[in-house]
Amino acid sequence: MEDCIFCKIVKGEIPCYKIYENKKAIAFLDINPIAKGHILVLPKNHYENIFEIDEESIKEVALAIKNVAILQREKLGLQGMNIFQANNAIAGQTIFHIHFHLVPRYAGDNINAWPKSNYFEKDIKGLHKLLTK
Numbered sequence: 001m002e003d004c005i006f007c008k009i010v011k012g013e014i015p016c017y018k019i020y021e022n023k024k025a026i027a028f029l030d031i032n033p034i035a036k037g038h039i040l041v042l043p044k045n046h047y048e049n050i051f052e053i054d055e056e057s058i059k060e061v062a063l064a065i066k067n068v069a070i071l072q073r074e075k076l077g078l079q080g081m082n083i084f085q086a087n088n089a090i091a092g093q094t095i096f097h098i099h100f101h102l103v104p105r106y107a108g109d110n111i112n113a114w115p116k117s118n119y120f121e122k123d124i125k126g127l128h129k130l131l132t133k
């Protein structure tokens with residue numbers, strides 16, 4: 001897609017620090033990392049978000065995520081890993097070409113991966129019904 005920075009990276013029009021690629025996915029270092037070895041994994045084709053991506057691409061992206069995570073574990077001495085992915089501006093998405101953040105975790109890094117919210121409704125039974133009927 002024109003004017004998409006990640007499409008430009010895929011096409012080689014903008015440089016990146018590529019770590020991995022397969023048929024449908026690519027992984028490179030985040031230019032503004034929140035942890036040592038923060039990597040983005042994304043489909044080579046342009047899809048805006050999780051609702052749009054096709055099945056074959058998401059499968060290849062999932063495989064890429066697995067392989068990159070193993071590489072990070074081997075090379076970085078991490079103690080854990082968070083995988084984040086934002087859909088739409090309200091969720092914090094700033095680049096509208098779907099991508100997954102692989103964020104290595106280290107003791108004392110102070111990253112708050114699971115913030116508290118003001119969601120107090122706990123109608124688990126009702127939600128289960130809604131989602132499964």
Ligand code: AMP
Pocket residue numbers: 005014016028029030031032033040085086092093094095096
């Ligand atoms: P998000 O908020 O989930 O849309 O994240 C976008 C991410 O892309 C941010 O973590 C940026 O640091 C990262 N980013 C933006 N431009 C580049 C670039 N040219 N190369 C690598 N990462 C980038």
Ligand code: ZN
Pocket residue numbers: 001004005006007008045046047096097
């Ligand atoms: Zn794109």
